[in-house]
Amino acid sequence: MVAALPGGRELGVLRGWEVGAAVAVGTSGSAGEPKVVLLSAAALVASAESTHARLGGPGTWLLALPTTHIAGLQVLVRSLVAGTEPGLMDLATGFRASGFATAARPVLARPGPHYTALVPTQLARLVATEGPGLAAIREFDAVLIGGAATPPSLLARARDAGVRVVTTYGMSETSGGCVYDGVPLDGVRVRLAADRRIELAGPVLALGYQHGEPFGEWFRTGDLGRFTDDGRLEVVGRADDVIISGGENVSPTEVERVLAAQPGVHEVCVVGIPDQEWGQVVAAAVVPDDLGSPPDPDALGAAVRDAVGRYAMPKRVVFLPELPVRGPGKVDRRVVARSFE
Structure with missing residues (x-):
């Protein structure tokens, strides 16, 4: 099995447990050298189905993120699972509010729920001023925000503007976001180690890293966390930061x-x-x-x-x-x- 990676790199022939991989995703390298995460089709589908269950059912998605990253890739997987055709935003010249509004128009015209996934920088640009971008994003039934920590002030501003924001926590190793608004998706388990590291388990977990050992039952992240009084997970930063x-x-x-x-x-x-x-x-x-x-x-x-x-x-x-x-x-x-x- 050969899988393509950004920049023209290739995985080469997979071995042993790795042959169950359907997708290879390169990490951003936030915890050191970038790695290649191997994900099974079962994990990707489990994530998509759990997301739809949490949001209110399958719907039509607008793809506004690169598919070389797990957040963008999962928009395509969710669309396949839902049996709907996603809208596509042209990112060749960067993310602009006007471009988002244009791409959102045909998506919002279709029946059923409407969803999209963004990073905080994109959300900030859409809610910065009144305009077609803000008007469009208000129409989505859920806007998943992840990929980086979202400032509380930005969340408050977006929600005050009528945007249905759902914060997500996850990574390539968990098929994308697996904790929404501090609550794990169905089947996902969260615990804190003695050093406050967040550990995750469940059907969304990747097989492992290329050229590494397969993941066990639990994946130990590089993030520190705590539980709020109502039991929600709160990420307080990376251990190495x-x-x-x-x-x-x-x-x-x-x-x-x-x-x-x-x-x-x-x-x-x-x-x-x-x-x-x-x-x-x-x-x-x-x-x-x-x-x-x-x-x-x-x-x-x-x-x-x-x-x-x-x-x-x-x-x-x-x-x-x-x-x-x-x-x-x-x-x-x-x-x-x-x-x-």
Whole structure:
């Protein structure tokens, strides 16, 4: 069996347990070197069927993501399972609200539920201003958001605008999103290890990595989590992103949530940068609403101090016109860190 990968690479001949793979998906490399995930048809279909069950039944999907990533690929799988033809958005020139509206028009004209899947950056562009893009996305019965952490302020803005947003958590190794709005899909199990790592199990799990051992019953992610009082899973960041400053562990995600809620902040990414005295210091790259009139760095630091603690206050703040991204819209933290050099 041979499967094509982005960039013209090939898997070659699969061996042993790998022959059950229907699809090979390259990861983004957020936890190191990119890997190739091998997914069975059964896992992909289980994910699609569970998604439809959660959302209210099969419907027509609009594909607005590259199919080289699991989120885009799953739009096609869900369409096959539903027996419907997906709408296709032309992404050759990038994602634009006007292009989304044009692609959505024939999808919304068909009977039954209407769905799409986006990354946070795309959602932000659609809800930034009143226009055809916002009008179109309001008409969808569910808009799945995943691929990267979604700022609470963006979720609130989208929902206030009438967008039926469903946050998803998952990865290529789980056939895409497998936890919706903090609740696992049918058949998916979630637990937290002693070190707070999120572990996942269920019929959506991949076979394993190419040239690696098959996955066992549970897949150990690189993400840290906790359960809210009502039992929902909350992702608090990646284990390898934790900043150790002066002996204190700082969660970048926790700091980002505080900063993203401040007036004048459009997007933010928090990283740790080397420091001779502290080992690492907290640094924040902020995309302001108005680059010509950014928020006061001291006010941003005070907000973090009050909400998290003095140890988590950013020692460095830089204002950028936009955050660098990779893959399906994930912020590239390594590039962000280099902006402080």
